[in-house]
Amino acid sequence: MRVYRKLLPTEAPLFHDHLGRLSPDDRISRFSGGVSAAALIEHVRRFDWRTGWLIGCFEGGRLRGVAELRWLDPGFGWRAELAVTVEEAWQDRGIGTELLRLAVIHARNRGLKSLYMICLTDNRRMQAIARKFEGDLIFEGSQVEADIAVPFPTQFSLLAEALGDSVSFARQWWAPLLGSNADRN
Numbered sequence: 001m002r003v004y005r006k007l008l009p010t011e012a013p014l015f016h017d018h019l020g021r022l023s024p025d026d027r028i029s030r031f032s033g034g035v036s037a038a039a040l041i042e043h044v045r046r047f048d049w050r051t052g053w054l055i056g057c058f059e060g061g062r063l064r065g066v067a068e069l070r071w072l073d074p075g076f077g078w079r080a081e082l083a084v085t086v087e088e089a090w091q092d093r094g095i096g097t098e099l100l101r102l103a104v105i106h107a108r109n110r111g112l113k114s115l116y117m118i119c120l121t122d123n124r125r126m127q128a129i130a131r132k133f134e135g136d137l138i139f140e141g142s143q144v145e146a147d148i149a150v151p152f153p154t155q156f157s158l159l160a161e162a163l164g165d166s167v168s169f170a171r172q173w174w175a176p177l178l179g180s181n182a183d184r185n
């Protein structure tokens with residue numbers, strides 16, 4: 001069973017372990033360069049849960065993908081930085097696209113106006129996803145910056161997030177009762 005839901009601050013170790021399971025190439029793509037084990041620990045430790053949000057994709061109860069949102073210049077600007085990671089064996093199944101869709105809803109409902117992403121020029125997957133959300137791509141040297149406009153919140157976007165949270169909560173708690181068949185969905 002696949003469940004998309006926000007992570008709680010107490011679940012920071014799951015985020016760290018997910019980043020640790022990325023292949024070396026994917027880790028370079030995510031951080032635009034190599035990162036040591038110590039740097040990964042520091043990255044997770046410095047995540048500010050008051051101005052940042054993590055949306056996770058769980059498969060069979062394990063975290064396999066994350067959309068990481070960091071509000072840039074909280075209280076002044078209305079822009080957030082976004083990074084998406086999906087473990088190699090789970091790529092090309094639409095998870096990155098769904099995480100970005102949820103990140104846009106989340107940002108929208110908090111009044112943010114745009115999402116900013118940065119990736120390497122050879123990262124065709126990330127660029128393909130950004131284009132689906134009409135992101136403006138700017139190529140500069142070895143990097144690409146993508147700006148995705150976030151629409152104004154509406155009752156429907158608020159309802160979409162609330163319903164999504166409720167369904168995820170129910171699915172997560174029902175999964176153990178439904179047994180292993182649930183993991184095949």
Ligand SMILES: CC(C)(COP(=O)(O)OP(=O)(O)OC[C@H]1O[C@@H](n2cnc3c(N)ncnc32)[C@H](O)[C@@H]1OP(=O)(O)O)[C@@H](O)C(=O)NCCC(=O)NCCS
Nearest residue numbers: 026029083084085086091092093094095096097124125128
């Ligand atoms: C980038 C990343 C998040 C994408 O996640 P994903 O779950 O594989 O993405 P999706 O399956 O939703 O979509 C991938 C899209 O890229 C397309 N794609 C895959 N390989 C491609 C290639 N070589 N050239 C062009 N498009 C490609 C797929 O066809 C798909 O598009 P479609 O849905 O229209 O068919 C994932 O590859 C990842 O974690 N990479 C490492 C970390 C990273 O680079 N993060 C981005 C920087 S912050």
